Structure formats: C-alpha cells, structure tokens
Amino acid sequence: MALPTPADAGGSQVKSAVRTVELLEYFAGRPGMHSLAEVQTSLGYPKSSLYMLLRTLVELGWVETDATGTRYGIGVRALLVGTAYIDGDEVVAAARPTLDRLAEETTETIHLARLDGADVVYLATRQSQHYLRPFTRVGRRLPAHSTSLGKALLATHSDDEVRKILPERLAPLTEHTFTDREELIEELALIRERGYSVDHEENTVGLRCFGIAIPYRTPARDAVSCSVPVARLTPGREQQIRDALFEARDRLTLATRHL
Amino acid sequence: MALPTPADAGGSQVKSAVRTVELLEYFAGRPGMHSLAEVQTSLGYPKSSLYMLLRTLVELGWVETDATGTRYGIGVRALLVGTAYIDGDEVVAAARPTLDRLAEETTETIHLARLDGADVVYLATRQSQHYLRPFTRVGRRLPAHSTSLGKALLATHSDDEVRKILPERLAPLTEHTFTDREELIEELALIRERGYSVDHEENTVGLRCFGIAIPYRTPARDAVSCSVPVARLTPGREQQIRDALFEARDRLTLATRHL
DNA sequence: GGAACGCGTTCAGTATACGGAACGCGTTCA
DNA sequence: TGAACGCGTTCCGTATACTGAACGCGTTCC
Numbered sequence: 301m302a303l304p305t306p307a308d309a310g311g312s313q314v315k316s317a318v319r320t321v322e323l324l325e326y327f328a329g330r331p332g333m334h335s336l337a338e339v340q341t342s343l344g345y346p347k348s349s350l351y352m353l354l355r356t357l358v359e360l361g362w363v364e365t366d367a368t369g370t371r372y373g374i375g376v377r378a379l380l381v382g383t384a385y386i387d388g389d390e391v392v393a394a395a396r397p398t399l400d401r402l403a404e405e406t407t408e409t410i411h412l413a414r415l416d417g418a419d420v421v422y423l424a425t426r427q428s429q430h431y432l433r434p435f436t437r438v439g440r441r442l443p444a445h446s447t448s449l450g451k452a453l454l455a456t457h458s459d460d461e462v463r464k465i466l467p468e469r470l471a472p473l474t475e476h477t478f479t480d481r482e483e484l485i486e487e488l489a490l491i492r493e494r495g496y497s498v499d500h501e502e503n504t505v506g507l508r509c510f511g512i513a514i515p516y517r518t519p520a521r522d523a524v525s526c527s528v529p530v531a532r533l534t535p536g537r538e539q540q541i542r543d544a545l546f547e548a549r550d551r552l553t554l555a556t557r558h559l
Numbered sequence: 560m561a562l563p564t565p566a567d568a569g570g571s572q573v574k575s576a577v578r579t580v581e582l583l584e585y586f587a588g589r590p591g592m593h594s595l596a597e598v599q600t601s602l603g604y605p606k607s608s609l610y611m612l613l614r615t616l617v618e619l620g621w622v623e624t625d626a627t628g629t630r631y632g633i634g635v636r637a638l639l640v641g642t643a644y645i646d647g648d649e650v651v652a653a654a655r656p657t658l659d660r661l662a663e664e665t666t667e668t669i670h671l672a673r674l675d676g677a678d679v680v681y682l683a684t685r686q687s688q689h690y691l692r693p694f695t696r697v698g699r700r701l702p703a704h705s706t707s708l709g710k711a712l713l714a715t716h717s718d719d720e721v722r723k724i725l726p727e728r729l730a731p732l733t734e735h736t737f738t739d740r741e742e743l744i745e746e747l748a749l750i751r752e753r754g755y756s757v758d759h760e761e762n763t764v765g766l767r768c769f770g771i772a773i774p775y776r777t778p779a780r781d782a783v784s785c786s787v788p789v790a791r792l793t794p795g796r797e798q799q800i801r802d803a804l805f806e807a808r809d810r811l812t813l814a815t816r817h818l
Numbered sequence: 819g820g821a822a823c824g825c826g827t828t829c830a831g832t833a834t835a836c837g838g839a840a841c842g843c844g845t846t847c848a
Numbered sequence: 849t850g851a852a853c854g855c856g857t858t859c860c861g862t863a864t865a866c867t868g869a870a871c872g873c874g875t876t877c878c
Contacts, residue, residue: 313615314865316575316835321621321636328640331647337855346837351857356572361675362580370856374644376675377580381587382641383698385633388590416620416635439642573835575865596825605867610827629826 319345319353324362324378333371382439391514391522392423394555398548399426402524405544409527413449415520416441418465420450423522445470445484446477448499448511449523454484455491456513456520462488477502496545506530510541512549516556524548578604578612583621583637592630641698650773650781651682653814658685661783661807665800668786672708674779675700677724679709682781704729704743705736707758707770708782713743714750715772715779721747736761755804765789769800771808775815783807 326343327334336354340347354372357363361377386392395412403410403426410426419441444450445466454462462485470479478484491497499509509527513520526541585602586593595613599606613631616622620636645651654671662669662685669685678700703709704725713721721744729738737743750756758768768786772779785800 313618314575314579314612316573316865317579317612317615318619320573320576320579321616321619324640325636328643331643335855336857347856348838348858349836352835353573353576356576357580359572360577360580373647374640376644376673376680377584378640379644379680379698380641380700381583381633381637382639383696384587384590385635385638388632414635421635421638437642439638441639575835594825595827606826607828607868608866611866 316353319343319349320357323350323353323357324374327363327372327374328378331373333366333373335371339372386423386438389423390559391516391556394559395424395514395522395524395552398551398555399424399524401551402426402526402544402548403428406526406528406541408532408541411449411525411527412522413447413525414522415444415450415453418444418467420444420447420453420523428527442503443471443473445481446473446499446503447525448497448509448527449525450511451484451488451491451497451499452511452513452523452525453520455488455497456515456518459485459488461519473503474501474505476500496542501530508533510538510545512545514549514552514556516553516559524552575612578602578608579616582609582612582616583633586622586631586633587637590632592625592632594630598631645682645697648682649818650775650815653818654683654773654781654783654811657807657810657814658683658783660810661685661785661803662687664803665785665787667791667800670708670784670786671781672706672784673781674703674709674712677703677726679703679706679712679782687786701762702730702732704740705732705758705762706784707756707768707786708784709770710743710747710750710756710758711770711772711782711784712779714747714756715774715777718744718747720778732762733760733764735759755801760789767792769797769804771804773808773811773815775812775818783811 322343323339326339336347336351339354340350343350345353354363357375358365358372360375362375363372364375365372391414392412399410399412407429409428411422412424413420413422420443422438422440422442425438442450444454454465457465463481466481466484468481470477470481470484472479478487495512497511499507499511501507503509506529507527508530509525511523511525513523516522524545526545528537528541581602582598585598595606595610598613599609602609604612613622616634617624617631619634621634622631623634624631650673651671658669658671666688668687670681671683672679672681679702681697681699681701684697701709703713713724716724722740725740725743727740729736729740729743731738737746754771756770758766758770760766762768765788766786767789768784770782770784772782775781783804785804787796787800
C-alpha cells in the first residue's frame with residue numbers, strides 16, 4: 301500500500317506543517333499508542349522538536365495521550381476532516397443514485413474509488429446484502445495494481461505515465477497479483493480495448509471484481525467496481541454484471557458532465 | 560455544533576502546526592473550494608504565511624486545488640487519518656458484538672459516540688432496517704446538550720464540570736431543545752437517578768432517543784443510544800428498548816473492564 | 819482607455835521556532 | 849547499592865520560517 305510522498309522537492313515548504321501531517325499519517329498507519337522515543341526513531345525528528353509538536357497537537361485534540369501522558373495516538377479531531385472530504389465531494393454526491401441502482405441490480409458490493417498516487421481510496425460503498433461479502437470501509441486504501449478499480453484508472457493513463465506512477469516490482473497480495481509492471485501494462489492495453497477491468501483474485505483470494513472508469517476527466521480520476529465471490533459467479537451472472545456496469549458508467553458520465 | 564477550542568493558553572505551541580490543523584478544520588467545516596483571500600479574512604493569518612502553508616499542504620495532498628490552482632479545498636490524504644482513529648480504537652472494537660446484538664434486539668438505529676468538548680462524535684452506527692430511519696454517519700458531530708448520548712455522558716460529570724463544558728445559553732435545534740444550561744443540569748440529576756437519558760425530539764423532530772453511558776472510566780467518555788421515530792413508539796416497545804439498553808450497558812462494562 | 823481595484827505571488831529583515839546538549843527521574847542490571 | 853541506562857523534559861544559541869511591503873497581472877469601473 302505504498303503511500304506516495306510526492307514532490308518532496310520543489311520550493312521551500314513549511315517545515316512544521318510537513319511534520320504535522322507526517323506525524324498524523326504515522327499514527328494513522330500504526331493504530332495504538334506510541335512512545336515519544338518510538339516515534340522519534342521512526343520519523344527521525346529531533347526529540348525536542350517532536351516533543352513540542354506533540355504537545356501542541358495534544359492540546360488541539362488531534363493527538364491523544366494515555367493516562368500517563370507519555371504514549372501518543374491519533375485523536376478525535378482527526379475524524380472530522382476525513383469525513384468532510386466525502387461530504388463535500390461533487391462526484392460522490394452526483395454518483396449516489398447510480399450507485400444505489402447498481403447495488404440493487406447486481407445485489408453485490410459496489411465501490412466508488414479515486415486514484416491517489418499508486419493507491420486507490422474508497423469514497424463510497426454499497427454493501428452486498430448476501431451473507432458472504434467483502435469487508436470494506438470508506439477511506440480505506442488499496443494498491444492500484446491489485447484492484448479492478450486501480451487497473452481501470454491506470455488504463456486511462458499512457459504507458460509512460462503508468463511507469464512514473466508504479467515501481468518496477470509490484471507487491472503481491474495473493475498468488476495472482478501482477479508483480480511485474482510491464483506485464484501489468486500489457487493487461488492495461490486489453491482493458492482499454494474492452495472498456496472494463498477484471499481483478500481475478502489479485503487482491504483477495506476468492507473475490508473477483510469488475511471495474512470501469514468514469515470519464516469526466518482525462519486521465520480518469522474515479523472508477524466504480526462490483527465485487528463478487530467466485531462461488532456466486534456463473535458466465536450468465538458475469539454478463540449481467542458487465543451490462544449493469546456499462547449502464548452505470550453511462551449514467552455517471554451524464555451526472556458528472558458539468559465537472 | 561460549537562467546536563470547542565480547548566487550551567489555547569498554556570505554554571508555547573508550534574505555530575505552523577496550530578495553523579495547519581486550524582486550516583484543515585476550516586476546510587472541513589466549509590466543503591467546497593475557497594480562494595486564498597477568503598480563507599485569509601476568515602482565519603486572519605497574513606496572506607504570505609497562508610500562501611506558503613497552503614502550497615505545502617497541496618504538495619502533500621492534504622489540500623487540493625481546482626484546475627486554475629487558485630481555489631483550495633480539503634484533500635484525499637485527510638481521509639486516511641480519520642478512519643484510522645476508528646480502526647485503532649479499543650472501545651469500538653470491544654463494542655462491536657454488543658452493538659450488533661442491540662441492533663438485532665431493537666431493530667432500530669444504534670449509535671456509539673464519544674464526548675469531545677461540548678459535542679458528541681459518532682464512532683459507530685448500526686442502521687435500522689426500517690424504511691423510516693435517521694440519517695447518520697461515523698465522524699459526525701452533534702451538540703451534546705441536544706442528544707441522548709450527550710446528556711447521558713454529561714450526567715456522569717458533576718454540575719460544576721458541566722458548567723465548564725457548556726455555555727450558559729444552548730443553541731436550539733428544535734423547539735424542544737434545552738436552551739438554558741441550568742434547566743439541563745436539573746434534567747441531568749434525573750438521568751443519574753434512573754440510569755439512562757431520553758431525547759424527546761430535542762435534536763430532530765419526530766425522533767426519540769434513549770442513551771446510556773458506558774462506565775469504564777469516570778467521568779464516562781462513551782455512550783450508546785437507540786433512536787426511534789415517535790411514530791413507531793408504544794409504551795411496551797419503549798420498555799423493551801430500555802431493557803435492551805441496560806443489558807447492552809452491562810455487556811459493554813464487561814467488555815471494556817480492562818481499559 | 820486608463821486608473822483603481824482585487825488577487826495571487828515574491829522578497830528580505832527579523833522575530834521565533836528548531837535542535838543539540840544537558841537535566842531529572844525512574845528502572846535495570848552487576 | 850550504586851552505576852548505567854532509557855526516557856521525557858527543559859534550555860539557549862542560532863538557523864529559519866514568518867510577515868509586511870512591494871510586485872505583476874487581470875478585471876472593473878468611470
């Protein structure tokens with residue numbers, strides 16, 4: 301799930317601001333409480349600077365301490381901004397009825413996600429009502445190269461752009477995950493041709509996903525997918541899901557044409 | 560939904576860190592895109608300082624700009640940390656089975672929330688399966704004084720502590736909302752006595768909620784509630800819900816005794 | 819058409835936040 | 849038992865990030 305850290309270069313940055321968000325991302329990446337020394341060795345900031353920074357964030361409620369006051373973790377205040385991103389997003393708002401309809405038509409789990417660096421971020425989900433269903437949550441990040449959503453989005457970039465986004469070797473999540481960037485790029489050509497992507501248990505064993513990009517900007521930023529346990533899949537059902545996805549894509553294209 | 564800004568006083572703070580989170584909270588509070596000048600007049604920072612800060616946060620993906628690059632809004636990266644707070648929380652994890660069971664027993668909307676200043680923050684919800692149901696989302700904030708959750712939590716504080724947390728005049732959300740702090744404090748005495756709180760359409764017209772605090776620390780930090788449209792309420796059903804809540808409280812007390 | 823505005827951007831002097839080193843304190847060994 | 853460690857905390861000189869003023873550019877208004 302390599303979090304990209306874009307543009308370290310390029311002009312002077314406000315140091316404490318960089319550290320503030322790096323610190324928040326550190327805590328977010330490792331739930332639970334952490335000592336100052338632990339954070340210090342991980343991030344490499346001087347102890348005293350880190351101490352002041354932590355004290356400030358604790359006072360603001362963005363970082364919390366345990367009863368002893370010496371172990372730190374992410375605070376309640378951080379919740380606020382994350383959900384606001386979703387609430388204010390025009391694409392999420394415009395996609396709502398289409399997602400509902402897609403969920404009804406397929407009765408399977410539906411995702412709307414956005415490409416951020418080499419990851420996709422879930423913006424909205426509709427849970428399958430079946431007992432057997434994938435676990436997901438808004439805000440979750442997954443590698444683009446192992447998901448149908450990510451592959452559908454990467455396919456709207458040129459091969460060279462994809463080479464800039466992804467490293468040469470890709471981290472495997474299952475035995476089916478593409479681990480070679482160039483092999484993945486060949487697959488992207490196929491995706492462009494037929495208009496949708498498929499994830500054959502590349503992210504989760506037992507789960508097949510179908511993804512399609514929303515073309516309101518190029519390269520595309522958002523995509524929708526439908527995830528189905530292989531146990532429930534038949535050729536006929538697969539065709540049905542593909543049709544529903546294409547129809548959803550057309551509706552979404554209309555709903556987002558003003559963006 | 561007065562966001563508390565605790566402890567402005569007390570020791571030197573890292574200025575850029577304070578501004579960073581204030582800026583994020585600003586964007587979170589006003590979804591959509593905003594010009595530099597607009598933010599500048601609202602927050603009162605010098606233009607040039609704000610400019611540098613924004614540029615830094617844009618590079619890091621925590622703030623996004625529109626196509627022109629001159630209008631700013633909250634970025635994808637902010638999503639990450641918010642959801643992490645929930646994922647890492649021991650109370651949320653420990654409460655999961657109890658919430659599921661409570662949702663099944665009552666078939667109504669269930670909330671787990673935490674007190675933060677004068678607000679409550681939703682940490683987990685179980686949606687009612689009925690067609691008529693309240694709209695909620697994890698991360699949402701509501702005033703403590705107008706919710707059963709908030710009142711159940713405030714009741715575990717002493718009257719003087721409540722006077723420190725709440726202002727004298729309370730903002731009304733419906734015609735039933737308590738607007739006088741001292742009147743609310745009288746109600747809190749009643750809540751302590753009977754062990755649970757009731758919100759009689761004080762937050763949303765047509766909705767009655769029952770709340771109960773989880774006593775794993777004093778004063779309590781978290782509470783659970785059950786929200787029911789008045790149209791579906793009968794005396795017998797109300798009794799049933801109260802019983803289920805008390806049972807849930809006992810289960811949660813057990814599940815959180817190690818915290 | 820030109821002057822005045824509004825807005826984003828740059829610059830340089832200076833207030834200030836950073837960071838290396840020292841301190842205090844509790845814990846762990848020999 | 850006392851010396852050595854680990855960890856959080858404080859201190860002070862200095863590197864540096866902040867800010868007020870100036871700039872450039874597009875738009876508005878007379």
